[in-house]
Amino acid sequence: DAGITQSPRHKVTETGTPVTLRCHQTENHRYMYWYRQDPGHGLRLIHYSYGVKDTDKGEVSDGYSVSRSKTEDFLLTLESATSSQTSVYFCAISPDRIGEQYFGPGTRLTVT
Amino acid sequence: GEDVEQSLFLSVREGDSSVINCTYTDSSSTYLYWYKQEPGAGLQLLTYIFSNMDMKQDQRLTVLLNKKDKHLSLRIADTQTGDSAIYFCAESRDSGYALNFGKGTSLLVTP
Numbered sequence: 001d002a003g004i005t006q007s008p009r010h011k012v013t014e015t016g017t018p019v020t021l022r023c024h025q026t027e028n029h030r031y032m033y034w035y036r037q038d039p040g041h042g043l044r045l046i047h048y049s050y051g052v053k054d055t056d057k058g059e060v061s062d063g064y065s066v067s068r069s070k071t072e073d074f075l076l077t078l079e080s081a082t083s084s085q086t087s088v089y090f091c092a093i094s095p096d097r098i099g100e101q102y103f104g105p106g107t108r109l110t111v112t
Numbered sequence: 113g114e115d116v117e118q119s120l121f122l123s124v125r126e127g128d129s130s131v132i133n134c135t136y137t138d139s140s141s142t143y144l145y146w147y148k149q150e151p152g153a154g155l156q157l158l159t160y161i162f163s164n165m166d167m168k169q170d171q172r173l174t175v176l177l178n179k180k181d182k183h184l185s186l187r188i189a190d191t192q193t194g195d196s197a198i199y200f201c202a203e204s205r206d207s208g209y210a211l212n213f214g215k216g217t218s219l220l221v222t223p
Contacts, residue, residue, distance in 0.1 A: 033210055042200070042215035043155075050209065058210060090154055098142050098204040101211055103154035 003027050004104040006091050012110045019078040021107050023091030025071075031094040032074040033101065034058075034066065036087040043090065049074055050097070081111045116214035118201055123220045130188040132217045134201030137182060141203040144177060145211065146186045149198045158186070158199075188219075196221045 003026030013019050023032060034046040045058030047066040055066050063085060065077045078085055088108050092101040115137045124130045136144070142163055147155040161168045161175045161184075168175045174187040188195055198218050202211040 031209070040215070043213040045210045048210055056209070092155075097209055100143070100145060100157050100160055102157065103147075105154045 004091060004093055004102060006089075006104040006107050008107060009105065010108045012112060013081050014112055015082060016080050019081050019109065019111075021076045021089055021091075021109070023074045023076070023104060025074075025093045027093060027095075027102075028071060029093040029095045029102075030071075031097060031101075032068065033092040033094070034064075034074065034076045035090045035092065036060065037090060037106075038087050046076065046089075078109075081109075083111050085109065086111045116201055116203055116212055118199075118214040118217045120215065121218050121220070123222065124191050126191060126193055126221055126223050128191055130186075130191045130195065130219055130221075132186045132188075132199050132201075132219065134184040134186075134214055135182055136184065136201075136203050136212075138203065138205055138212075139179075139182070140205050141182075143204045144175075144184050145200075145202040145204070146173075146175065147200040147202060147213075149200065149216070151197075155200060191219075191221050193221045193223060195219060 005024045007022045033048045035043040044060045049055045049068040067075045088106050090106045091104040094101045117135045145160040146158045148158050149155045172189045176185045198216040200216045201214040
């Protein structure tokens with residue numbers, strides 16, 4: 001497996017609280033991505049990064065922000081969690097802009 | 113994945129071949145990928161094909177690409193119960209940054 005870890009792996013939080021998910025890689029890949037996976041929707045891109053401090057929005061970015069201060073870490077923040085953000089969140093990395101992506105194990109987030 | 117379509121479910125008997133189909137709409141797709149997701153796990157890259165190829169074989173896996181019809185298929189020979197999983201088709205585009213995924217095909221292999 002590519003060296004990707006996500007933390008926490010499971011989290012339950014209350015509506016209105018801030019939540020930060022962390023993705024850590026040891027592959028030194030330039031590109032990093034956050035997806036969410038929901039039944040009936042497949043995987044949808046939230047945000048991505050193409051370098052340190054370089055990030056951009058994906059398809060479903062509302063309510064989420066990201067930061068990348070080091071090559072190895074990509075953080076996803078829910079400023080004020082809502083029940084619609086209950087999902088499984090996956091981080092992915094890639095050495096190339098259009099190349100294959102390698103996925104982390106996922107974080108299951110429940111917002112009550 | 114609105115632009116990538118897959119059937120949602122496929123059931124096969126152990127030992128038979130499985131064929132999972134995918135259609136995409138963007139003719140600028142550069143690479144096409146197949147990922148496998150087992151329950152509770154992340155997505156595992158199975159194989160990929162470059163858009164100027166029409167076939168790629170890797171052990172039990174055969175990928176066929178019909179670029180004219182924008183149709184991609186994954187054939188798994190001698191399907192085993194361990195192949196039961198969700199299979200995702202994905203495309204990358206030269207103009208984009210991320211992969212565009214289908215909603216996944218759930219493969220059930222019965223003994």
